[in-house]
Amino acid sequence: MKKIIKNGCIVTATDTYNADIAMENGVITQIAENIIDLQAEIIDAKGMYVFPGGIDPHTHLDMPFGGTMTKDDFETGTMAAAFGGTTSIIDFCLTTKGKSLKSAIETWHAKAKDKAVIDYGFHLQIVEVTDLVLEELQEMITEEGITSLKVFMAYKNQFQADDETLFKTLIAAKELGALVMVHAENGDVIDYLVKKALEEGNTDPIYHALTRPPEAEGEATGRAATLTQLANSQLYVVHVSCAEAVKQLEEARKKGVDIWGETCPQYLVLDQSYLEKPNFEGAKYVWSPPLREAWNQDVLWNALKTGQLQTLGSDQCSFDFKGQKDLGRGDFSKIPNGGPIIEDRMSILFSEGVKKGRITLNQFVEITSTRAAKLFGLYPKKGTIAIGADADIVLFDPETERIISAETHHMAVDYNPFEGMEIIGEPVTVFSRGEYVIKNKVFVGTAGKGQYLKRAKYGEALSAKSKSLTMK
Numbered sequence: 001m002k003k004i005i006k007n008g009c010i011v012t013a014t015d016t017y018n019a020d021i022a023m024e025n026g027v028i029t030q031i032a033e034n035i036i037d038l039q040a041e042i043i044d045a046k047g048m049y050v051f052p053g054g055i056d057p058h059t060h061l062d063m064p065f066g067g068t069m070t071k072d073d074f075e076t077g078t079m080a081a082a083f084g085g086t087t088s089i090i091d092f093c094l095t096t097k098g099k100s101l102k103s104a105i106e107t108w109h110a111k112a113k114d115k116a117v118i119d120y121g122f123h124l125q126i127v128e129v130t131d132l133v134l135e136e137l138q139e140m141i142t143e144e145g146i147t148s149l150k151v152f153m154a155y156k157n158q159f160q161a162d163d164e165t166l167f168k169t170l171i172a173a174k175e176l177g178a179l180v181m182v183h184a185e186n187g188d189v190i191d192y193l194v195k196k197a198l199e200e201g202n203t204d205p206i207y208h209a210l211t212r213p214p215e216a217e218g219e220a221t222g223r224a225a226t227l228t229q230l231a232n233s234q235l236y237v238v239h240v241s242c243a244e245a246v247k248q249l250e251e252a253r254k255k256g257v258d259i260w261g262e263t264c265p266q267y268l269v270l271d272q273s274y275l276e277k278p279n280f281e282g283a284k285y286v287w288s289p290p291l292r293e294a295w296n297q298d299v300l301w302n303a304l305k306t307g308q309l310q311t312l313g314s315d316q317c318s319f320d321f322k323g324q325k326d327l328g329r330g331d332f333s334k335i336p337n338g339g340p341i342i343e344d345r346m347s348i349l350f351s352e353g354v355k356k357g358r359i360t361l362n363q364f365v366e367i368t369s370t371r372a373a374k375l376f377g378l379y380p381k382k383g384t385i386a387i388g389a390d391a392d393i394v395l396f397d398p399e400t401e402r403i404i405s406a407e408t409h410h411m412a413v414d415y416n417p418f419e420g421m422e423i424i425g426e427p428v429t430v431f432s433r434g435e436y437v438i439k440n441k442v443f444v445g446t447a448g449k450g451q452y453l454k455r456a457k458y459g460e461a462l463s464a465k466s467k468s469l470t471m472k
C-alpha cells in the first residue's frame with residue numbers, strides 16, 4: 001500500500017527541507033510540499049527528522065572468534081540495528097586458506113538468509129592471493145556483487161595476512177573494481193608485547209590496551225597507505241581509534257592516495273580507563289584497536305568534522321560478559337575481542353555529535369549513511385532520500401531523552417558498554433523498502449525479509465529507478 005510521510009523535516013547529506021514523501025512498491029515515488037492521496041496511508045512526522053536509513057558498513061554477526069561465537073546473529077543483530085535507525089549492514093565474510101571463496105560466501109548467505117530483518121551485504125576477507133583466488137574474485141565481484149575485500153594486519157596466527165598478501169590484494173582490487181579494507185595494527189609487534197606482558201605476570205584486561213599501543217596502529221596505517229600508493233589502488237581503514245592513525249590518513253591524502261577512514265562510537269565517547277574497572281569488568285571494553293587515552297576523542301571528532309574521517313561503523317562483535325568475556329580471566333589475551341554497538345551507533349553520533357555542535361545535521365547523514373553507500377556501491381539505491389531510491393527511511397525524534405542500558409537494549413548480550421549514558425534523540429519509526437520494521441518504537445519486522453545486496457564496483461553507481469542520480 002502507498003504510504004505518505006507528512007510534515008517531517010527531510011535531511012540528506014546536502015539538504016534540510018520540509019516536504020512530504022510518498023512511497024510505494026519499496027521505493028520513494030514522490031517528494032513534494034503537500035502530497036494528497038486519499039487511498040494512501042498517512043504517517044504524521046511532525047517534529048521529526050526524516051533521515052535516509054543508516055548504513056552500518058562494519059558488523060560481525062554470527063562469527064566464530066576468540067574460541068567462541070558472537071552472541072548476536074543476523075536476527076538479533078539486525079533487529080537491534082533497526083531499533084537504532086540502521087536499515088542496511090555490510091558484514092564480514094570470513095574465509096579459510098586453501099578453501100574456495102565461494103564456499104565461504106555460501107556459509108555467510110546461510111547465516112543471514114532467513115534471519116535478517118533489514119538488507120545486508122558482505123565484505124570478503126582475503127587471507128591469501130593464489131591463482132585460484134584471483135579467478136574466483138572476478139566471479140565474486142561481478143556475480144555476487146561483493147566489491148570490498150578485507151585484509152587483517154593483526155591477530156597473528158589467526159586472521160593476520162602478510163604485506164605480500166595485502167599488496168597483491170590492492171593490485172587485484174584496482175584491476176577488478178573493489179575497495180580494500182584493512183584492520184591496521186602491527187600484529188607482529190603486538191604479538192611480542194602480549195607474550196612479554198604475560199611472561200611478566202601482567203594478565204588483567206588493561207594489558208590488552210597496553211600491549212596494543214597507538215604507534216602500532218599508526219605504523220600499520222601508514223604502511224597500508226604506502227602500499228596503496230605503490231599499487232595505485234584504493235583503501236578504507238576500518239575502526240580508526242587514535243591520533244597517530246588520523247595523521248597517517250591525512251598525510252597519505254595530501255600525497256593523493258585514495259584513502260578513506262572509518263571510526264566507531266566507542267572511540268568517540270569511551271577511553272582506556274574503562275579497561276581498569278575492577279572485578280574483571282574491564283573485559284567488557286576489550287576490542288581491537290583498544291580504547292585510547294581520552295584526548296584522542298577530540299582528534300577523532302575533529303577528523304569527522306573536517307572530513308579526514310568519513311564514516312562510522314559499529315564494529316558490532318558481541319560477547320556476553322558471563323561465559324564469553326570470562327574466557328580471559330587470568331589471561332587478557334583470551335578475552336574475546338569485540339562489543340555490542342550496532343544499536344546505539346547512530347543515536348550516539350546524533351546526541352554527542354549534532355546536539356553538542358561537533359558536526360552538522362547533514363554531516364550526521366553523510367557519516368551514518370550516504371558516504372558508506374557511495375564507497376560500498378549502494379548509492380543512490382541506498383544512502384539518500386530521493387525519487388527512485390529505496391524507501392529506507394527513519395523518522396527520528398530529536399528531543400526525546402533516554403538512558404542506554406542492557407535492560408532495555410535489543411542486542412542478545414548481557415551488558416552494554418554505554419550503560420547509563422544519557423542520549424538525546426531516538427528513532428521512532430523505521431521503514432525498510434517502504435515496510436515498517438520499527439513502528440512507534442515497537443519491532444514489527446519479519447526475520448528473513450532483509451534482502452541480500454549485490455553492490456556496484458568501487459566508484460560506480462548502483463542503478464536505482466531514477467536516472468538523474470549519480471555518484472558525487
Ligand code: URP
Pocket residue numbers: 060183286287288289315317337338339
Ligand atoms: O575487537 C574487535 N574489533 N573485534 C572484531 C574484529 C575486528 O577486528 O574488527
Ligand code: ZN
Pocket residue numbers: 183238239288289
Ligand atoms: Zn578489526
Ligand code: ZN
Pocket residue numbers: 058059060315316317
Ligand atoms: Zn571489526
Ligand code: ZN
Pocket residue numbers: 408410441442
Ligand atoms: Zn523494545
